[in-house]
Amino acid sequence: MKSRFAILAAALGAVLFASANAAIAQERLCHSTDPVTTLKEMSEAIYVCWKPPAGTAGMSLTLQFSLRRNGTLIGKPRATYSDLGTDPQLSRAFVASILKALDDALPLPFSDSMGGAIAGRMLAPRFTAAREGAS
Structure with a gap:
């Protein structure tokens, strides 16, 4: 029984460590200083910074804007x-996250x-929170 607990604890630790590393990697990508050279890279640079709030699955918002040559x-x-x-509270949270x-x-x-x-x-760009169970 102890060995099952040890295996479960080790697996849980590995998952938590991987999640923490993924969060750190996402944060690093969000603030990347690598030059953006394509529309795809531009979209990815914005979307990687986006974390939709819990409970907003299926919500969607399209924003229209322009950028200067210096990226502002x-x-x-x-x-x-x-x-x-x-839900107005979730709607506000969703828009605020974008x-x-x-x-x-x-x-x-x-x-x-x-x-x-x-x-x-x-x-x-359109921001759509993934539906529950979607990959």
């Missing part, structure tokens, strides 16, 4: 689509060519 925001983001459910992700991700470290290509263009 031009003006305020504007919601163009939302499916926020019926705005925090933008705040954490920006300014993006654009390469010179990417900064020139993206500057002033309208972007409209």
